[in-house]
Structure formats: C-alpha cells, structure tokens
Amino acid sequence: MSDVFKALAHPVRRQVLKKLRDGPMTAGDLAAVFPVSKPTMSGHFTALREAGLIRAERHGTTIRYRLNAGAAEEAIALLMGLVGKRETDT
Amino acid sequence: MSDVFKALAHPVRRQVLKKLRDGPMTAGDLAAVFPVSKPTMSGHFTALREAGLIRAERHGTTIRYRLNAGAAEEAIALLMGLVGKRETDT
DNA sequence: CCCTTATTTAGCGTCAAGACTAATTAGTGA
C-alpha cells in the first residue's frame, strides 16, 4: 500500500491518472502531454503500474495504458478507515 | 496535496494516524509505540503536521498531537475525483 | 540557578527518487 501512496505523491502521476479517466491512452500520447522526457515518463508509468493503479497492454509497437480504479478504491477505503471516527459504544 | 500523499506513503506515519483515531497522544507516548528512535519519530510528526494531517498543542513540556481528519478527507475527495467514472451525457 | 524530562535540531551516512541523454529492445513493413 505504501507503493500506491508513493505513486500518488507525484503531480505528474496524478495527472496521468486523471487523463486516463476518459479511456486508455498510449505511452507516447501520454508522454506528449507532459513537459518531461519520455524515459522519465516511462519511469512514472512503471511506478503507477507497480502500484496497481494502471494496467498495460501492448498493441503492436505501442503500449496502451488503462486506469485500474480498483487500486485507488482500496486506497480510499484504507484512508477512510485510518481517519474515520471510531464507533463508541453508545 | 503531494505532501499529503507523501506523508501517507510511510507505514509508520499511517500507523500514527491510526493511533490518533481514538484521541490525542503525546509525542513521547506515540514514539514509545514504534521501534524507531525519538528523533526519527519527531521527523515523522513534522511530515504529518506539514501535510496538515495532524495538529500539535504544547502542554507544559509535552506536545500533544491530534488527528486532523479534514486533510485526509480532502485526499479522499481528490482520489475519488481522480479515478471516478466521468459522467457521459446519456 | 541547576536539574530533570520532553522534544526537536544538527550532523552524518546510506539509499532511492527523479531528471536527463544515449543506447537498446520490440514490432512493422518495404
């Protein structure tokens, strides 16, 4: 779970997730959106993939990334559990 | 917001938040729970405080930390927005 | 003022994150 929050801690990676809400995108198309080099973006994709936040599919020479909302939902659940009010037995 | 996720990315810091669900605790009492030195714990408190996840109050020589759930709720909201399904105009 | 307790700050070492350029792999098609 540390990996998920670590992945979310970088603004570019959060923006990537945001981009992917509307559907899958190729690594190249995603990389074109951000003002960093492709290798750097590749590293961000790896971080997101290892955190389970995105999934990759190869289509010919291109790789398409799609959002995996499940991992984010687990993070949400954990967060709610972390700070949610504890039931006091009334 | 990066600071919030960065703070959440460390297991000890998440456990600190969990501990604080049940009420405020002093830095020393919190530090006693974890197998790291007090200076290290102090650094974790700073990270959590700067992320807005906890608040500090000094009482005499001790400092009491309390949970600030609001910051976590903002993170939850952001996460839901990030990966939540976008409304397609049906 | 000195002593004790609680906590942070300073300083140091190690390791990983994040950026770049250059080189490499993977796949397609002439």
Next chain:
DNA sequence: TCACTAATTAGTCTTGACGCTAAATAAGGG
C-alpha cells in the same frame, strides 16, 4: 535484412528521504 517508429533500459547526476547518535532547546520544580 534494413529502416522506421515506439517504448524501455542503462548510465549518470542531483536531490531528498530516512535512519542513527549527540547536542540543543523548552518548560517546570527544587
């Protein structure tokens, strides 16, 4: 095979995270 495009890996550099011990600060009591 050769060339072309897409993406990653390799190598390097700088910076920040995280752990420690030792020293400094803050507050209170004799």
